[in-house]
Amino acid sequence: MSRHLRLTLVQAAAESFADFAEGLRRRMKSPNAGQLVVYPELHLCSLGLGEMSDEEFTARYAEPLDGPRGRALGDLARELGIWLIPGTVLELTDDGRVFNTAVVYAPDGRLVASYRKIFTWRPYEPVDVGSEFVVFDMPGTGRVGLSICYDAWYPEVTRHLAWMGAELVVNIVQTPTAGRAQEIPVNQANAIVNQIWVASVNGAAPTAVGKTLLVDPEGNIRVATSGSEDATILSVVDFDHVPAARKFGTSGDSWPWDHFQDGDSPLELPLYNGRIDPATWRPAISPETPEPLRPAAPAVFRRPAAAKEDA
Template structure:
């Protein structure tokens, strides 16, 4: 069975009004009823304005705003990634947390940004990598903005079985040009799909894109203008690329063979163990 997932990457300015967000999304879904996964940028619903501070916008588990998002996903029967939010940690701090809601309204994943953009970003770093399964399609990993600059994070998501990595972004600086290249590189070296969804002007610089497992840009925005990028992700392309190689040549996930010795990794105070190199494969039950 071919595993196809129609998705939409919403390059839009930050929008703090959830009621307005819901109305906008309903309108989009009416125009694109075939889209199953809708993805919005980093801090889409909790971007500080004026003198607001992150802790003033932070949401706790069970907050009415989160319940409204859950109900919206169920109403529209979609997979919804409404961007990341500031999550209150209960001790006066906040995390930058990406949320995922399923078409039944359940919150199926929450990922706390591991690499905040320091020194300016004040959120606390998360400590866990997060993937989730879309039954009948494939496994998806979560990443937020500056995370993409650390190859260990995307590599680990791919090792956990992620066939598509969603990177939620709010980059308003000139290095967005470099992030476009990094997005392609992360897709190439991990042989998986990578989507980088940046906010539109005036919030950020746009240039969102979706890259396939061989590094080809499937769809992209050339500017910071508000736009909706749509495409169909073929999860089986990951399997094909890893089996036959990028450009029918390179197969990094098949690098090691029986008898290869472990390689010391002083940076991590650990080792690269050939016996643990092969990425996880979602079971038939998980994707059924």
């Protein structure tokens, strides 16, 4: 059985919760209605940002995930029957710390995943730093990983999410600078080297410069906005493209996850005070991946003799 997901990416400027809820209901009555709907980073926590001190910013927007905002978001997901990533929120913990946290709500309104941004945009982002990689499963579809904005610049984040079995990484962004030009090829590279889908959702003017995009496991941009306009784009993600690319090769000739062979020694990684162990190099497999596309144990690929001679 094929695994397809109607994915709605909303490129919009920061707005109040009331405007957000009204706009989401309107979008879900249109041809852009999706099963998973994604908004930009800090979408509900950016109004007036440039006019507030750090203390005023956190006082206005930081609250526990199970607070009034979280309950309202869960109610909205349940009302519309959708998977909802409403961007990121300022999360206030019991010990007074504040994180930039991506949240995911299931169609029944449950908070099924939360990810605290690891690579905050220092020194401009006045929040604490997360320390855990997060993926979640969409039953009947596949596994999704979460990253936030600047995380994409650190390949270790996407690599770990892919290793944990993510077939789609949702990168939630609020980039108002010229650096968005570099983020586009960065997201393509993350998709290519990990053979996964990557959706990078940026805000619209005046709070961000847009250029939202969806990249397939072979690096092709499937859909993108042209600029900073307010836009809602829909695409269909084929999760089976991930195991197919890994089985048959990216463009038919590259198998990055199958580099290591039986008997290879671990590769020391002095930068990380660690190593790549060939025995554990392969990514986890989503429980939704169909049997014909699952690699056979021990899943070692050896290039044909002709290919070796041509190399």
